[in-house]
Amino acid sequence: MAPVSAGYLLRVDLTTGSCVREPVDPQLQQQHLGGRGLGTALLQEYAGLDPFSPEMPLVLTIGPLCGTSLPMSSRCVLTGRSPLTNTIFSSSSGGPLGPCLLGAGLVALLVQGRAASPCLLEINSNGERLLPADQLWGQGCQASLAGLDGVAAVIGPAGEQMQQYGLIETSNGEPFSRGGFGAVMGSKRLKGIVLKTGPATVAIADQAGFDKALEDLMRLFRASPFLLGPLGIREHGTVALVDLLKQRGMLPGRNFYSFEGDETRWNAYALQQQYHPEPGGCHDCLVACKRVASDGTELPDYDQLAAFGGLCGIDSLEQIVELCEQCHDQGVDPISYATEMAAGSREASLTVKGLELPPYDPRASTGLALAYATSPHGGSHLSAWPIASEILRKPVPTDRFSFDGKARVIAMFEDANAAVDCLSLCRFASAAVELEELAALLAAVTGQSYFTADLLRIGRCTVQQERLFNQQCGFTAADDSLPQRFFTESANGLAPLDQQRFEQELAAYGRIRAAQCL
Ligand code: SF4
Numbered sequence: 001m002a003p004v005s006a007g008y009l010l011r012v013d014l015t016t017g018s019c020v021r022e023p024v025d026p027q028l029q030q031q032h033l034g035g036r037g038l039g040t041a042l043l044q045e046y047a048g049l050d051p052f053s054p055e056m057p058l059v060l061t062i063g064p065l066c067g068t069s070l071p072m073s074s075r076c077v078l079t080g081r082s083p084l085t086n087t088i089f090s091s092s093s094g095g096p097l098g099p100c101l102l103g104a105g106l107v108a109l110l111v112q113g114r115a116a117s118p119c120l121l122e123i124n125s126n127g128e129r130l131l132p133a134d135q136l137w138g139q140g141c142q143a144s145l146a147g148l149d150g151v152a153a154v155i156g157p158a159g160e161q162m163q164q165y166g167l168i169e170t171s172n173g174e175p176f177s178r179g180g181f182g183a184v185m186g187s188k189r190l191k192g193i194v195l196k197t198g199p200a201t202v203a204i205a206d207q208a209g210f211d212k213a214l215e216d217l218m219r220l221f222r223a224s225p226f227l228l229g230p231l232g233i234r235e236h237g238t239v240a241l242v243d244l245l246k247q248r249g250m251l252p253g254r255n256f257y258s259f260e261g262d263e264t265r266w267n268a269y270a271l272q273q274q275y276h277p278e279p280g281g282c283h284d285c286l287v288a289c290k291r292v293a294s295d296g297t298e299l300p301d302y303d304q305l306a307a308f309g310g311l312c313g314i315d316s317l318e319q320i321v322e323l324c325e326q327c328h329d330q331g332v333d334p335i336s337y338a339t340e341m342a343a344g345s346r347e348a349s350l351t352v353k354g355l356e357l358p359p360y361d362p363r364a365s366t367g368l369a370l371a372y373a374t375s376p377h378g379g380s381h382l383s384a385w386p387i388a389s390e391i392l393r394k395p396v397p398t399d400r401f402s403f404d405g406k407a408r409v410i411a412m413f414e415d416a417n418a419a420v421d422c423l424s425l426c427r428f429a430s431a432a433v434e435l436e437e438l439a440a441l442l443a444a445v446t447g448q449s450y451f452t453a454d455l456l457r458i459g460r461c462t463v464q465q466e467r468l469f470n471q472q473c474g475f476t477a478a479d480d481s482l483p484q485r486f487f488t489e490s491a492n493g494l495a496p497l498d499q500q501r502f503e504q505e506l507a508a509y510g511r512i513r514a515a516q517c518l
Pocket residue numbers: 072094280281282285286287288289290426427428
């Protein structure tokens with residue numbers, strides 16, 4: 001069968017300096033589509049290697065919808081073994097990186113080895129080469145990006161020093177934030193990746209089918225109150241969540257105790273009054289959920305505001321904005337940094353599998369409590385993204401105070417979200433559209449038949465492969481847990497979680513996963 005999206009894998013060995021292109025196995029691409037699925041598949045044979053081992057690769061992938069006119073479809077996914085969690089990890093970034101990778105004829109880039117001295121990987125229309133980067137080493141992310149022509153992804157001093165929170169900043173301002181991949185690049189002495197190829201579009205197999213599927217998707221986007229409504233994230237950015245989550249008891253206070261601050265000093269209204277921001281966003285995104293100040297500064301999103309404002313108890317919006325700017329320039333993940341700051345030390349931070357919990361209190365959502373525990377990436381709200389059903393009531397409302405049936409719900413959400421990640425689509429798209437519409441679009445792009453069940457199967461396979469990778473790294477079911485405090489102390493007027501019911505659902509989740517095969 002024809003590949004989903006024709007393209008090459010570029011293997012770069014920083015130790016030897018070799019750069020070799022090879023066609024991506026069409027079967028592999030068809031089984032995993034792209035993005036997180038393809039990255040996970042390519043990483044599988046390296047399970048067990050130390051995150052900082054030169055042989056442990058970092059894999060950058062795009063999805064089969066990249067280069068189409070579907071908004072929010074051009075994300076780039078970075079997959080590797082996180083030095084923070086020691087698990088497999090995937091992190092994504094919107095912006096021109098994905099379309100430019102496509103412009104270079106690539107669907108995947110796999111980087112291994114360790115350079116003898118700091119270097120840059122440049123990909124241009126003539127091919128690829130490694131360049132010395134001694135003059136950039138030690139510089140902050142902003143200065144590094146400003147000094148480079150083309151679309152780039154760079155690390156800052158934190159990554160160079162292999163700090164576990166090191167992030168990778170990109171030209172469009174949206175970083176690969178979580179998981180510490182900046183530190184992995186630093187361990188390889190790779191300061192950055194620069195693409196000088198320009199973006200590309202992808203050939204559509206069935207243009208009439210594509211136009212019809214796109215029209216259906218656009219209608220759903222436009223009808224989504226969360227995305228494009230007057231109180232949605234186009235209008236206010238994700239900071240619109242501050243008031244909603246405060247009202248639901250999910251906005252955490254200092255180090256996940258009760259919230260006692262004044263969120264009106266840094267909520268959407270405060271941001272609007274103080275900075276008069278414009279919407280900004282990733283490549284070709286009609287939602288544009290970022291907020292950009294008049295001087296071009298990207299303002300903090302919900303996660304960053306709630307991490308510093310809620311978890312750290314900082315009431316000054318200016319101070320939060322400044323802290324975020326410093327984090328981004330030094331190449332530090334602001335969420336991990338704020339969570340550690342709130343706890344006083346990394347050891348005292350509330351984590352799952354080593355990943356500091358983001359600013360969403362699980363006492364307000366049983367689904368979130370379970371999802372933190374089961375995520376193959378550690379304490380991430382994104383693997384299952386139960387905020388959608390438990391707070392936004394999409395695709396269907398679920399009872400956020402009951403554990404009943406949550407094992408199956410979370411397993412299904414993990415699979416569905418993994419499928420979206422294999423398409424390299426922004427997660428917010430799934431607040432408006434279902435896999436059914438995405439399958440129709442994918443079928444039109446590729447000329448192959450795809451249905452909801454196919455995407456769910458591909459998503460499930462990705463999650464299962466991630467769990468297998470983690471098992472090969474020594475993780476067991478005992479690592480699927482939640483910090484004890486959430487079972488013993490109340491917060492924000494919400495009772496502690498029912499530990500017995502949590503453990504019963506966790507066991508049910510384990511049985512569901514065990515009954516599935518790859
Ligand atoms: S909704 Fe926001 S995060 Fe998603 S693609 Fe658009 S700008 Fe990027």
